[in-house]
Amino acid sequence: xxxxxxxxxxxxxxxxxxxxxxxxxxxxxxxxxxxxxxxxxxxxxxxxxxxxxxxxxxxxxxxxxxxxxxxxxxxxxxxxxxxxxxxxxxxxxxxxxxxxxxxxxxxxxxxxxxxxxxxxxxxxxxxxxxxxxxxxxxxxxxxxxxxxxxxxxxxxxxxxxxxxxxxxxxxxxxxxxxxxxxxxxxxxxxxxxxxxxxxxxxxxxxxxxxxxxxxxxxxxxxxxxxxxxxxxxxxxxxxxxxxxxxxxxxxxxxxxxxxxxxxxxxxxxxxxxxxxxxxxxxxxxxxxxxxxxxxxxxxxxxxxxxxxxxxxxxxxxxxxxxxxxxxxxxxxxxxxxxxxxxxxxx
Amino acid sequence: xxxxxxxxxxxxxxxxxxxxxxxxxxxxxxxxxxxxxxxxxxxxxxxxxxxxxxxxxxxxxxxxxxxxxxxxxxxxxxxxxxxxxxxxxxxxxxxxxxxxxxxxxxxxxxxxxxxxxxxxxxxxxxxxxxxxxxxxxxxxxxxxxxxxxxxxxxxxxxxxxxxxxxxxxxxxxxxxxxxxxxxxxxxxxxxxxxx
Numbered sequence: 001x002x003x004x005x006x007x008x009x010x011x012x013x014x015x016x017x018x019x020x021x022x023x024x025x026x027x028x029x030x031x032x033x034x035x036x037x038x039x040x041x042x043x044x045x046x047x048x049x050x051x052x053x054x055x056x057x058x059x060x061x062x063x064x065x066x067x068x069x070x071x072x073x074x075x076x077x078x079x080x081x082x083x084x085x086x087x088x089x090x091x092x093x094x095x096x097x098x099x100x101x102x103x104x105x106x107x108x109x110x111x112x113x114x115x116x117x118x119x120x121x122x123x124x125x126x127x128x129x130x131x132x133x134x135x136x137x138x139x140x141x142x143x144x145x146x147x148x149x150x151x152x153x154x155x156x157x158x159x160x161x162x163x164x165x166x167x168x169x170x171x172x173x174x175x176x177x178x179x180x181x182x183x184x185x186x187x188x189x190x191x192x193x194x195x196x197x198x199x200x201x202x203x204x205x206x207x208x209x210x211x212x213x214x215x216x217x218x219x220x221x222x223x224x225x226x227x228x229x230x231x232x233x234x235x236x237x238x239x240x241x242x243x244x245x246x247x248x249x250x251x252x253x254x255x256x257x258x259x260x261x262x263x264x265x266x267x268x269x270x271x272x273x274x275x276x277x278x279x280x281x282x283x284x285x286x287x288x289x290x291x292x293x294x295x296x297x298x299x300x301x302x303x304x305x306x307x308x309x310x311x312x313x314x315x316x317x318x319x320x321x322x323x324x325x326x327x328x329x330x331x332x333x334x335x336x337x338x339x340x341x342x343x344x345x346x
Numbered sequence: 347x348x349x350x351x352x353x354x355x356x357x358x359x360x361x362x363x364x365x366x367x368x369x370x371x372x373x374x375x376x377x378x379x380x381x382x383x384x385x386x387x388x389x390x391x392x393x394x395x396x397x398x399x400x401x402x403x404x405x406x407x408x409x410x411x412x413x414x415x416x417x418x419x420x421x422x423x424x425x426x427x428x429x430x431x432x433x434x435x436x437x438x439x440x441x442x443x444x445x446x447x448x449x450x451x452x453x454x455x456x457x458x459x460x461x462x463x464x465x466x467x468x469x470x471x472x473x474x475x476x477x478x479x480x481x482x483x484x485x486x487x488x489x490x491x492x493x494x495x496x497x498x499x500x501x502x503x504x505x506x507x508x509x510x511x512x513x514x515x516x517x518x519x520x521x522x523x524x525x526x527x528x529x530x531x532x533x534x535x536x537x538x539x540x541x
Binding site (some may be wrong): 164 | 381388390394432437481483485506510514
């Protein structure tokens, strides 16, 4: 039997249920490469949902990807709050100067309404088009920033850590606003046709805050927020470590953890066995200068360490493959998944 | 748990034993180095590294105010965030270097190549520390280096792309790369000897 007897949807659902599908599923999380496919600047590419849908369809075919990824860029949510987005010619857009200049502004902050946030409608448009294109065969992965991590762009990391540790009144209000927005934004994407939502929460990673602080804050917020999202969720720490909170993450209601390349897949597999599916953990930064043979070996090692028994989706470690990674490397990764990822020929 | 009052008590005891600059070098720098290493080893979180740097900076400013003659005599040094506004890494290194007795100019964030070239030339900066979050920005450091060709400024980089690819700093042609507070202090000390 060859390694492509299932649809991507069947393959991913089987892996998520901790069983072995026909082969290891692969999520190439390519938010920017669609611009190259369409011959557009990154700014023009993100100007319509139609562009992004077309980019995702072409990339899925080109690399035999097992998902569509409707993530535009993180500052889109900041734009919905009235903040600034700075476009780049060769990378993801960045958020501008944080729009909360004075922490006391937090008490006046309100969650933007999805119906009034036109920039978000482009994502919903892309999702709807991809839903039709997938015909139920290809999972569509939507994205939200967690309520707990969004403040890094809303107010700056240092001010955020200050209020997290010393101004519980401001912190609690900010979390209420962000939770409301996050839940509504996730559910709008699910209504538009997203199969699952990736909950980006890097501040909850033990790389950034202590386990004790996580228990007080990000953990409780994730439990509350994920419970209100009307579909399956995956948690991503965007390169941050996860092992010190491995016992807590399944309790948040998430089904998947995005794994850092700074943690060993064997250790992650042991920690999350039958509890969470591991998504990862190819080093996206180094990937830019891999040879095809290096890519092949990296995939081989990852599959060897984490694929047994299902519960593993091969991906990068950050949730976004840099624009600079050449197609040759992505094709080599895709080929290697077929070469080493079959569960039937081992 | 970070305890500012306990840290102040320890510092005050130490100040009875020697001049502030020695206490800073032997006690505060050592403590910050240990904290940075513990983050690298996964024993501490970044929030603790940040809070400890801020506490130390505040305590040291009391005994060695900015521009104080007891601060280290040094070449002109500056720090900034290249091309974005994610300031935490810069803030940690800024606080920790100041708490270690150095004086340096904070150039802020969202710095373009042209702006940095202007600062380096205008202020005669000899050591420029750059914090970088995104891979494209890290690659643009190479363009900055070329624009500064002919200048004797030494460039030190740090930040996520350099942590995930340990060859990247050499590729962009800078003078040094640091991952921790300890690295920053050691690199700056070494450069000061060379200048």
